[in-house]
Amino acid sequence: MRGSPLLRALVCFCLLLGLWPVVRKVTAQGEGAAESVRGPVTEPQNTPPAGNVRVRCRLELTVTGVCRGFEVLHLGSQILQADRVEGRLERELDLEFPEEGVDLVVGWEWAGNKEEAPGSGENAARIRLWTPGDRMEERTVWGTGKMEEVLSFGGKGK
Amino acid sequence: MPAWFPIRFFFLLSCFVFLAGVGAPKLCAAERVQPVRVSSFSTILTELAREVGGDQVRVTGHVRPDTDPHDYEPTPGDLKVVGTADLVLVSARNLEGYVGRLERGVVDKRVLLAVGDRLKAARALDDPHWWHSIECMKEAAALVRDALAALRPEARPGFEQRAAAYRERLQSLQRWARTEVAKIPKDRRAFVTAHDAFGWLARENGLELIALEGFSGGGQPSSKKIAEIIGRIRQKKVRAIFPESLDNPKVLEQISRESGARVGGVLYADGLGTGSAATYEGMYRENVKALVEALK
Numbered sequence: 001m002r003g004s005p006l007l008r009a010l011v012c013f014c015l016l017l018g019l020w021p022v023v024r025k026v027t028a029q030g031e032g033a034a035e036s037v038r039g040p041v042t043e044p045q046n047t048p049p050a051g052n053v054r055v056r057c058r059l060e061l062t063v064t065g066v067c068r069g070f071e072v073l074h075l076g077s078q079i080l081q082a083d084r085v086e087g088r089l090e091r092e093l094d095l096e097f098p099e100e101g102v103d104l105v106v107g108w109e110w111a112g113n114k115e116e117a118p119g120s121g122e123n124a125a126r127i128r129l130w131t132p133g134d135r136m137e138e139r140t141v142w143g144t145g146k147m148e149e150v151l152s153f154g155g156k157g158k
Numbered sequence: 159m160p161a162w163f164p165i166r167f168f169f170l171l172s173c174f175v176f177l178a179g180v181g182a183p184k185l186c187a188a189e190r191v192q193p194v195r196v197s198s199f200s201t202i203l204t205e206l207a208r209e210v211g212g213d214q215v216r217v218t219g220h221v222r223p224d225t226d227p228h229d230y231e232p233t234p235g236d237l238k239v240v241g242t243a244d245l246v247l248v249s250a251r252n253l254e255g256y257v258g259r260l261e262r263g264v265v266d267k268r269v270l271l272a273v274g275d276r277l278k279a280a281r282a283l284d285d286p287h288w289w290h291s292i293e294c295m296k297e298a299a300a301l302v303r304d305a306l307a308a309l310r311p312e313a314r315p316g317f318e319q320r321a322a323a324y325r326e327r328l329q330s331l332q333r334w335a336r337t338e339v340a341k342i343p344k345d346r347r348a349f350v351t352a353h354d355a356f357g358w359l360a361r362e363n364g365l366e367l368i369a370l371e372g373f374s375g376g377g378q379p380s381s382k383k384i385a386e387i388i389g390r391i392r393q394k395k396v397r398a399i400f401p402e403s404l405d406n407p408k409v410l411e412q413i414s415r416e417s418g419a420r421v422g423g424v425l426y427a428d429g430l431g432t433g434s435a436a437t438y439e440g441m442y443r444e445n446v447k448a449l450v451e452a453l454k
Binding site: 034059075098100105150152155 | 342
């Protein structure tokens with residue numbers, strides 16, 4: 001290359017200056033890619049996940065005998081209690097209902113004068129729950145004495 | 159009556175009393191059933207054998223609580239005890255790599271009971287930590303009962319009675335666990351552990367396990383694996399990750415920082431611990447309580 005060293009330095013400086021926008025664009029893309037690998041910062045999931053709204057469900061209990069101390073727990077809290085149930089009981093409940101469904105812990109004790117199912121020697125309780133979308137699900141539990149059962153309602157594939 | 163007669167009479171009487179006293183314990187010991195000598199290579203099975211066997215067994219627990227059974231190696235002393243045992247209990251399902259050596263150490267191969275390999279309920283999963291399944295524990299109690307009864311048929315009623323009582327306690331534990339897990343909303347039931355040891359506990363209680371490592375653990379997960387786990391934690395909105403009693407929690411703490419999931423209580427993966435986790439029921443309760451506390 002011919003010319004004075006000062007001129008050559010000036011030409012190099014101009015070339016580098018012309019390349020600056022390209023270098024900047026490439027660097028910015030790299031940072032963006034690194035950001036997408038790290039992913040957005042998520043809040044610790046110690047707060048209830050969004051989207052679990054409380055919905056009104058109808059619960060119906062039908063028993064073949066007399067049961068006392070009937071209670072329903074949801075997430076460890078009592079949501080329904082009755083001292084004595086004979087025949088049928090119906091209640092409206094507000095439940096947090098994720099798409100995976102809910103587990104209800106149902107407890108009760110059978111009193112005397114039981115009306116035994118033929119051949120079983122046990123009493124039966126049928127619990128029906130009308131879940132969101134007015135879909136009804138039914139669970140039946142047989143037994144004697146004091147009972148506690150975990151009953152699952154709703155959820156995928158049900 | 160000669161004068162010496164009372165002296166002779168009392169001398170003979172004393173001899174009789176002395177001989178009766180010396181001989182009686184020997185006679186009683188001969189009549190008593192000898193306890194079954196059991197060698198156990200699992201803290202869980204040590205407890206199970208004691209619960210089912212009662213005073214009819216003498217159990218040697220070779221693996222101590224808070225010891226990693228994956229890394230345990232039997233000592234010459236262990237093999238000596240195994241050589242004189244009536245029954246040798248191992249967890250099996252490839253958990254103990256030294257079963258072959260135990261087999262060579264025992265006089266009769268029939269005395270080695272590979273409990274995990276005999277469980278019908280354990281076929282559903284590959285996870286060798288079958289004791290985290292209460293159904294498997296019930297079946298294991300029945301296997302130990304039958305093995306002891308085959309060795310001491312005269313003590314069978316006692317074995318049956320104790321096995322039935324233990325089964326009742328397991329059933330009660332199972333009901334308690336289900337009620338506790340019901341406190342966790344169903345969309346928050348995924349959890350992360352250091353190694354894949356809680357597949358059974360997750361399966362029986364409606365939980366979802368994400369494990370950092372395979373069944374044996376103890377290694378260092380790759381950065382690719384860590385990144386994958388962090389991705390799954392975010393995707394499934396996992397609330398907590400759990401260190402294990404025998405592992406270094408540093409990797410989990412790093413994952414916790416990067417994912418936002420908090421570090422929960424310590425879980426007992428590979429057998430019994432100490433303190434409140436020194437019994438099977440205690441260990442199981444501690445694990446369930448730690449999960450419920452962090453996930454609910």
